[in-house]
Amino acid sequence: MSKIEGVIMDWAGTAVDFGCFAPVNVFVDIFKNAGIEVTMEEARGPMGMLKIDHIRAMLSMPRVSGLWENKYGRSFDEEDVKRLYAEFEPALMASLSEYTDPIPGVIETVQELRSQGLKIGSTTGYTSSMMEVVISGAKNKGYGPDHVVTPDDTNSYGRPYPYMIYRNMEELKLSASWKVVKVGDTASDIQEGIQAGVWSVGVAVGSSEMGLTEAEYQELSESEKEAAITKTRQTFMQHGADFTIQTMSELPQLIERINGMLAEGKRPGCKG
Incomplete structure (x- = not known):
């Protein structure tokens, strides 16, 4: 069936550590x-x-x-x-x-995706020893993916190489790259997704690309928030993202849209 089977998420700036500080x-x-x-x-x-x-x-x-x-x-x-x-x-x-607090909306989004039968993988720029700290802290606060791959697992070939995504696909038994969505908050996340042949999505709020703490973001006026989000999304698109989302809460709806595109025979990179 032509539907998304799994989502592979970055950690800092995407799932935890608002602003990636x-x-x-x-x-x-x-x-x-x-x-x-x-x-x-x-x-x-x-x-x-x-x-x-x-x-x-x-x-x-x-x-x-x-x-x-x-x-x-x-x-x-x-x-x-x-x-x-x-x-x-x-x-x-x-x-x-x-710096292991889940970003608002992430826990609920992952729960919704899992309820739809999707697997949740993850990649990172951190080493395995660093991730031991992050995984433990995030788990205690309610967040944990089904699988974690670090550059230590791919002979130090991290982003933008696609190998961490492929290791997730192997472990989670995801059948094709075009049935996978990669979500991240940096240009290297976008490039990792592109080079793996998966749907590459940039998330704006809480991202390293935006570079604001949660308090700084909340202090912005609505027009300032809109401007910061627009600028961040434009950067992701300039680096080749298939899509951008404002927050992780928009991801389930985007996946529905991608499933519709898959049914029409479209694949990552089509800008559909």
Whole structure:
């Protein structure tokens, strides 16, 4: 039957940690400790990638690379990447348990999808040891997918490679990529979905791409909220998303729409 069989969700910024703040603050701090002042936008740019890849991507940004060369008189090398990551991991682990609250609407949405017989998988830019903290904290607060895959399970080939999605499909017995929806909050999430051949969906509210805490978001006027959502959705579409949703609560209705498209013979990428 041509219907969606499973949803694969990102973690931070999609399912938990509104605004995806746990890693961002640490990225800013470790660069500051190295004498390099990075912006929040630069720290968020590669969000969703395996964290050592994220650091490498930040160091490759023209402005950051220039600051590094000015300070150290040379380009960064792989040893610099490793040193920064060695500082990043313990700093993140120390605070990670504080960032496991499910984003509003996620628990109810997952319950509704499960009631319709869908499987819930997940991928992440966190390592397995990091995810032990996140999974435990989120489970205690009512959220848990059917399966979790980290880059450690795919020989450190994280996003935008599609392998974490494929591992979920194998474990959850999902029969075809076009019967799978991937939901995430970053450009690398969108790219992961595209390269796996699944329906790629970006969620705006609570996303790293929007970059606001829940309190900051709620303090916005209605017109300001609308502008922030529109800007975030446009970014996802520019990176090739099949669809965007405002919040996770809209996902069941979107899946109904996709099922209608599948019945017409349409597939991911058709922009139907």
